[in-house]
Amino acid sequence: MNWAGSIFDTAGTQAERIATLAWFIIAVSAVTYVLVLTTTAIAIRRARARRTSDELADTRPETERRLTRTVGIATAATTVILLIFVAATARTGRAIAWPIGSEQPITVEVTGHQWWWQFRYRDTVPSNWLTTSNELHIPVGRPVRVILLSNDVIHSFWVPELHGKQDLIPGHRNTTWLRADRPGVWKARCAEFCGIQHAKMAFDVVAESPARFNQWYVSQLASAHAPSDSSAMHGQSVFMQRTCIMCHSISGTPAGSSVGPDLTHIASRPSIAAGSLPNTRENLGRWILNPHLIKPGVRMPPHPLSPADMNALLDYLETLK
Amino acid sequence: MSSTIIRRGNYIVAIVGLAGALACKREERRFNDSAAAAPASGAVTLDTLQPGVPAPELSVVSKSEGNAYDISEGKRLFESWNCSGCHSHGGGGMGPPLMDNEWIYGSSPENIVATIVEGRPNGMPSFRGRIQNQQLWQLAAFVRSMAGLQPKAPSPGRDDDMQYKVDEQRTPTRTPRASSPPKP
Numbered sequence: 001m002n003w004a005g006s007i008f009d010t011a012g013t014q015a016e017r018i019a020t021l022a023w024f025i026i027a028v029s030a031v032t033y034v035l036v037l038t039t040t041a042i043a044i045r046r047a048r049a050r051r052t053s054d055e056l057a058d059t060r061p062e063t064e065r066r067l068t069r070t071v072g073i074a075t076a077a078t079t080v081i082l083l084i085f086v087a088a089t090a091r092t093g094r095a096i097a098w099p100i101g102s103e104q105p106i107t108v109e110v111t112g113h114q115w116w117w118q119f120r121y122r123d124t125v126p127s128n129w130l131t132t133s134n135e136l137h138i139p140v141g142r143p144v145r146v147i148l149l150s151n152d153v154i155h156s157f158w159v160p161e162l163h164g165k166q167d168l169i170p171g172h173r174n175t176t177w178l179r180a181d182r183p184g185v186w187k188a189r190c191a192e193f194c195g196i197q198h199a200k201m202a203f204d205v206v207a208e209s210p211a212r213f214n215q216w217y218v219s220q221l222a223s224a225h226a227p228s229d230s231s232a233m234h235g236q237s238v239f240m241q242r243t244c245i246m247c248h249s250i251s252g253t254p255a256g257s258s259v260g261p262d263l264t265h266i267a268s269r270p271s272i273a274a275g276s277l278p279n280t281r282e283n284l285g286r287w288i289l290n291p292h293l294i295k296p297g298v299r300m301p302p303h304p305l306s307p308a309d310m311n312a313l314l315d316y317l318e319t320l321k
Numbered sequence: 322m323s324s325t326i327i328r329r330g331n332y333i334v335a336i337v338g339l340a341g342a343l344a345c346k347r348e349e350r351r352f353n354d355s356a357a358a359a360p361a362s363g364a365v366t367l368d369t370l371q372p373g374v375p376a377p378e379l380s381v382v383s384k385s386e387g388n389a390y391d392i393s394e395g396k397r398l399f400e401s402w403n404c405s406g407c408h409s410h411g412g413g414g415m416g417p418p419l420m421d422n423e424w425i426y427g428s429s430p431e432n433i434v435a436t437i438v439e440g441r442p443n444g445m446p447s448f449r450g451r452i453q454n455q456q457l458w459q460l461a462a463f464v465r466s467m468a469g470l471q472p473k474a475p476s477p478g479r480d481d482d483m484q485y486k487v488d489e490q491r492t493p494t495r496t497p498r499a500s501s502p503p504k505p
Contacts, residue, residue, distance in 0.1 A: 246402060246451050259401040292353035299397075301453040302355050 005187065011161040011207065012179050014096040018164055021092045025085060032081065096163065099143035099177045107145045108136065112155030112168040114194060114299065115201040116261055116274040121217070130220055133261035134203045134274050136188075139213035140180050148174040156192035159205050165191045180207035187275060196297040202275030223252030224264050227319050235316025238309045243301065250320065260300065267321045273298070281314055288313065348475075350390040357455035358382060360434045383430035385455075385462035389475035395463025396477055398456055407444065410482035411467040416444060420467040428470060433461035 003009040010016045099105055109120040121130040138144050148157055150168040158165040159178065166176040190201040208216070227233045239245060240254060247260035255263075266272070269279055273295055277283040287294060288310065290302040305313065358381045385391035399405065407416030417425065426436045434457045440447030452460070466476040 241450065243451055243453055257402075290353065290355075297350070297352045301456060302353055303453075304355060 005160065007160045009161050011184055011186070012163065012181050013100045014163045014177070014179065015161055017092050017096050021088055024088060028081060028085075097177075099145070100179045101141070101143055103142045105143040105145045105177075106139070107147065108138075109147045109149060110136075110157055110168065112148075112150045112152075112157070112190065112194070112201075114152050115190070115197040115295070117201070117203045118258075118261070128221065130217060131258075131262050132220060132265070133269075134271070135206065135269050136203055137206045137208065137213055137216050138178065138180055139210040140183050140207050142179065142210065144178040146176045146178055148176065153194050154192050155190045155194045155201070157188075158191040159186060159188040161186045162205070167192060183207050183209060189275075197295050200274060200276045200295050204270055204275065219268070220265055224250050224320050226252070227316055229315070231312045231315040232319050233316075234309075235312035235314065238305070238313045239316060242305075243303065244313075247300070263317070263320060265320055267318050281318065284317060285310060285314055348389055351384065351388075351455070354384065354455045357384065357453075357458060359454050360431070360438045360457060381431050383434075383458045383461065385458040386430060386465075387472050387475050388462065391459045392462045392466050392471060392475050393477060394456070395459035395461070395466075398460055399463055404460075405482075411464075412482075419464050420469075422468055428465065428468070430458060430461040430465065433464050434458060437461070 007015060007022065008019050010019050107122045109122060111118040111120070117134050117136075119132050119136050121128075121132075123129055146157065146166075148166055148168040150170045152170065154170070155168040156165045157168060157176065161184065162178045162180060163176060166174055168174065184207050186205045186207075188203050188205050190198055192198075194201065206216075227236050236253070239250070245255045245257065247257050248263045249256045249258060251262075251264045267279070271277060272279045272284060273287055273291065276295055277287065288303050288305070291298045291300045292302060360381070385395070407414060408419050409416075411420040412418055413421075417423075422428075424432070426432055426441060436445065437452065437457055437460060438447065438449050440449075462471065465471055
């Protein structure tokens, strides 16, 4: 069976614990379900058989006692099963709330916005702090401390392959721990209704070997290169002189606003608009022209640019690798 | 006989209910108003008195007035773009306060939009070309709500920052009332 994208496609110890608990509860519940339905079917058959014959109901005192005992045993068994579920859930909860393994953890601060994700990698050296959007890279085999913040309403951070859900609450700092045991690329989504575009608030999780992770980190830390060809240079001036600069930042340029996603390395990301569209030139153009046709109600306004300006702007954005 | 009355009653209830449901008008959220009026370029009129031939009235109309969605978007943009850096949530600091009823450059939506677009002496920068038209009107609608110039219903109900409150001197005179008849 293909479990891709579900909690059963586990990629970490914590997700494995959750999947084990889920299988345990599903199995016990399935057995209980079959037993209850079988017993009910037998009782119905017996009552029907008695009605067609002229046999009177069995009201002898020993029968009453036997029935009372059976009901008592069933109630006790139900209580015991539920208590076992409580104990198993508490045990799992305790096991997954802490970092797995003793390696030095990395810290990522996640901020939920309507409707995109901001990731800030923190480091002991402030110049190594990295801000990126809608794409979370983590090294395999290292615990990741995820600090969850929100800028507006309650969101929920959920990577089904790695861990359970944890809310991002405005004015409150939540923490969760991740650890990927195998490399992979997964889609994660907001798991708490957060407004009209909640459904289009996804991000990509990329778990890769520590070496590749470091390579990615260094490449992302670099400032954007100044464009060299004339079209891209014109595109940069469109970006800096129009509405783009009010919300987006590109490091190495005067654009430094953090209202919308950081675009310093937008061309290196697989998708745009919080996982709504694959990152192609055509999609980027459609998005800039009128984002509301793709994601109605999104915070970004439409930009009716002239074809020349739009082409130049796309040329510029494509240089932001 | 009685069943006919009941049946007729059911019809009436259904018709009244349907009419009620149709009468409920939900506020329109204009997410993407690319046809939003462009701010009037040129001089901002603060007074109808002027020399020479009367200038034509400004034909620009804000669609954001009294619209709760637009006012809340304006509030979000006001914080996002750091208007509070100078106007301090409307209380004023480096820039003038926006929650009182003194307006140097006019209080109408057109005046406020012109102020944002043109900039003003002594610090207010010009945002010409940097802010999309609809967002200008949203900002103006929010700025007006801070001064109590919007109806109460669409204005932000809960605010973590300062709030507009009518000065006590400007409220109607109230005479004290005895809670119980005076004792002889």
